[in-house]
Amino acid sequence: MAASKQVIVIGAGIIGASVAWHLTRAGAQVTVIADSAPGGVATPNSFAWINASWGNPETYFRLRIRAMAEWKRLANDLPGLPLAWCGGLNWDLQAERLEAYADEHSAWGYGIERVGREQVARIEPNLAEPPDFALHIAEEGVAEPAATAKALLADAARQGARILSGTVTALAQSNGRITGVDTSHGLVAADEVVIAAGVGSPDIAATAGITLPIETPPGLIVHSRPYRKLLNGLVHAERLHMRQTAEGRIIAGSDFAGGDPGMDAEATARALFAVTKAALRGAEGLELDFHTIGYRPNPIDGFPIIGRAEGLDGLYVAVMHSGITLAPAVGLFAAREILEGERDALLAPYGLGRFAQ
Template structure:
């Protein structure tokens, strides 16, 4: 019997966890190396699962496919903290909102116009209800750190190893990447996967490969757990909100979070004041903490998925939460079976090399 291929996955956020889980499920010997169990960017995510406005059709199709993969993953991992709560949006100017409805409706997205009465029934605790909005019932959210840790825990039951260590470099044998150099020592493998977000570019640069990855900051506030005030995702002008499974309302000036400014605490307080003003009977609502995340975003806005050289595979993207299950499945298939999915063609690293 042939030995199981050994794959090192660098990164334990939502993307790294998904890739590690799919590889372990598909028969690889997996080692996850990361300093942060749950990732760095993942805990700062708004965690909206969607194929919403602002993207060309090929990327819409990719995101929509990953929404379906979330349902598949939830079936394989019972208890995954995932909720298909739908979204209510009126955060675009009227002409752009109409263009979104027409375009995505033609593409088959489950988008629906709603009036003020329907909005009040859907979100009765909003302080001010708009006259018109759109609902996308098929959108949802996940608790991303809990989901990543759940995938890692299940991967461990399948034989994966998780090592708490910093990756300081890549091990090269001739023209091939054959492992990683870490704070815990040198580790060799048949394949190395970089799912390390903003930490990916410095590692590839160390072997002469430049990837243009930007890291825009985004501030998001988190309330203390509270009684139910939101039934789904709410995308209002300059305020995107949702309520987590434990009752926390999380919000940003948009889903990616807003600029933290020079005084992050003042920015967070001002944002949370908007949250309280947007909700009726919110006197007891209190901010618990805020996060400032640095979202790993390839320069053209699209994912980077695939080999950059022999033995080295890369998966870095925003939106990582939406794309995690599909990225994990496709990466595992490519690495272990050599099967290349046609939908990955626009997202290859070669476009930058």
């Protein structure tokens, strides 16, 4: 009976796509509603780093490590996903902090290797100035974000999900329960509604009196025109994070989430691209194609919001900044909780109830 639930997923980014795919695969009748093209808004502007890297308390590290494992499971279930376990180099911290991070995360089981200048040069031979010391994490990777979201949605549609283009104007309620959504095309009824609309999530939740405390900082990333292979994996240098996409574009930001675009985003992009080009040997012909400014749905405490809204049946929320890393685990856990009432222990710290409503 649970598997026959009618579920609306609001949002077509990586989180909405994963939730919809997992629900459909589990037998739910799923309708995805989004006012953007498949792939969403924030997802195409993502650096797309899959990791459980620095800055984590151990509880969050455990969730991220599980999500990395779920990416491998998802790739087996849906062959052809644009996913690469390319590894990453990191020296974007002061030496003491880099060492402390390596000690802590190594003790937790993260595969960190300390490497010197010669090893760095072997891993990334086209770096103009390899650092004397860096950390290498071979198990980190990337998923080309928009293409992955589109693949998940396309496969969900093949299994019977409906993908509707439209704007959700309000959550429909009856007797303290969400019963569907009002859209630009009329009312769509459902047993459960999942809000996975990224930066648009707070406005939708507010129509039911639910507050989602989210910040939306901008992040600028530059994209080169396709070029010959210069990078093997992820590079996190001081104030310069870069990788090369499957189609050969070098993408870079002053931070993996993208840096402050400043008052003149064009000028910021040109300056950042000049730094990127100078950091790479053999990049004489590399040309800037465009830049993006992504707005990240970042809960104010930095951690994801995943779970049902307390006191209001029929509403599930899945909003977070680390969408690329977490997507397959969030999709799996959300589907189980929605259809079977089973909440994974790894989600315990991340309910909406931690914020006063």
